[in-house]
């Protein structure tokens with residue numbers, strides 16, 4: 229029996245199912261887990277919860293996003309499914325639902341996945357977890373309708389930067405072609421998740437753009453935002469999206485570093501690279517992870533010390 233056969237058997241057996249994803253969820257995390265949630269309901273599973281404590285408002289338009297829970301009173305689910313989450317630790321405070329479940333499944337696309345579930349379906353070659361999910365749903369013979377397709381498209385669009393990252397394959401376009409045939413509106417979805425910004429996000433980005441500093445003859449770009457900045461513009465979690473890309477997209481920049489303060493968690497460092505540097509390796513040195521060209525980690529300390537530490541490390545990779 230293949231892993232997917234076993235996962236389907238667990239789904240069929242389960243009276244109650246909880247779907248979880250990583251902390252600070254992005255479009256792939258929300259889109260893929262909501263796609264699974266909707267697919268399981270359509271398949272006839274009535275007792276399914278999707279728990280995402282801090283879901284960015286950008287994704288509120290997705291079908292049944294209003295049913296996403298922040299927490300649950302259920303202690304022991306029959307089955308817990310973690311989506312787009314490479315380590316147990318990244319499930320963060322809601323790992324208890326995973327730990328207490330009778331059976332556990334991971335569906336992911338991170339090469340750094342630690343295979344922490346009973347059944348792990350992981351494909352590091354997929355540029356978005358949504359693509360791994362499409363393979364699974366097709367294998368399960370679960371229907372992908374327009375609503376589910378919209379969730380999956382959001383996931384693919386966000387994790388591929390709008391089809392422009394290197395991980396994009398011919399299969400990505402084949403999957404998206406199938407979604408179009410289901411009636412999914414690509415331009416509308418694209419505009420909603422990648423183009424439209426809140427006023428707060430714009431102000432935060434303008435500030436961070438003004439602060440960009442260059443190091444190593446323009447090969448490193450650095451900027452940051454503080455909690456005070458968030459307060460000043462009434463910005464919320466998610467409003468920083470895209471800031472790290474501003475530095476990366478400047479000619480000559482190899483690595484873009486963006487540091488933001490996260491309430492109660494210290495500093496979150498995001499790294500993006502263009503051609504030469506594998507930022508995943510750098511993030512691993514600090515206990516984080518991600519992908520070759522997009523990675524991150526948390527660190528304690530003040531902005532100046534952390535900035536210097538990271539720039540020194542990035543220099544060694546240039």
Ligand SMILES: [Mn+2]
Pocket residue numbers: 256257312337355356357387
């Ligand atoms: Mn992902």
